[in-house]
Amino acid sequence: LNAKQEHAAFDLCESRSNKERSILIWGDSHAAHLSPGFDSSFGDNFEIIQRTASLCPPILGMEIDARPNCKEINHLIFESIKEKPPSRVVLAANWWIYGWKGVKSTISALQNVGIRQIDLIGAIPQWPHPLPRQLLLYFQDDKFHRVPERMRFSLMPKYKKLDKKMSSYANNVGIEFISLTKILCGETDCLARLGHTSDTLTVWDSGHLTAYGSRFVVGHFPGSRPIDAR
Numbered sequence: 001l002n003a004k005q006e007h008a009a010f011d012l013c014e015s016r017s018n019k020e021r022s023i024l025i026w027g028d029s030h031a032a033h034l035s036p037g038f039d040s041s042f043g044d045n046f047e048i049i050q051r052t053a054s055l056c057p058p059i060l061g062m063e064i065d066a067r068p069n070c071k072e073i074n075h076l077i078f079e080s081i082k083e084k085p086p087s088r089v090v091l092a093a094n095w096w097i098y099g100w101k102g103v104k105s106t107i108s109a110l111q112n113v114g115i116r117q118i119d120l121i122g123a124i125p126q127w128p129h130p131l132p133r134q135l136l137l138y139f140q141d142d143k144f145h146r147v148p149e150r151m152r153f154s155l156m157p158k159y160k161k162l163d164k165k166m167s168s169y170a171n172n173v174g175i176e177f178i179s180l181t182k183i184l185c186g187e188t189d190c191l192a193r194l195g196h197t198s199d200t201l202t203v204w205d206s207g208h209l210t211a212y213g214s215r216f217v218v219g220h221f222p223g224s225r226p227i228d229a230r
Helices: 007-012 035-042 070-083 101-110 132-139 159-173 178-185 211-219
Strands: 023-026 046-051 088-092 118-121 176-178
Touching: 007 046, 007 070, 035 046, 070 101, 088 101, 101 118, 101 159, 118 132, 118 159, 159 176, 159 178, 178 211
Parallel strands: 023 046, 023 088, 088 118, 118 176
Antiparallel strands: none
16 A cells, blocks of 8 residues: 555455455555565465565554654554464564564564464665665666675675574564565675676665565475476
């Protein structure tokens, strides 16, 4: 949903699936960018339900001035979960900007209504400017004019600390933590591209996965059908 839409806009997402099991993706645009990957890796066996809204993290009760509908959207998403529990709930957001600890209340609420499989997705490593521009700057600066497959040039350094904190919390409360950092990054650099064409970049801006990148990343999630994007 965009900034002006209310929860009722989800009514347009009429399901035609007859699958008994479902996966619900809940969060902001950093949850939405996982949808192509879930469709590819899990869509054969699960109905994929996307409940995502711009700049609206899956934190119950949170009010955001720039997104006045967010609190109500999250409340009604949770009510729909109670009414028809999905097999799996995936919580994802651009955790840097909200204060990720707020999601604890959502996780407790989900566990209290009997949701057994909850995935907490870590924040994606980010670049200060759109990745295509960062690659161009690297290309211009490199004396051999290479376009790297993996890159640390201008990579924002804060991603690892947050991962450790979220992982520790998830372990303590018995839910699955999925680290995008471990999938995309090594010790000092992260994947920038998965092929030799523009559509195989991992992200299209500072931190939103391309469809190609989404399929690659979710293909490494527990229980997925492996995707060799390269």
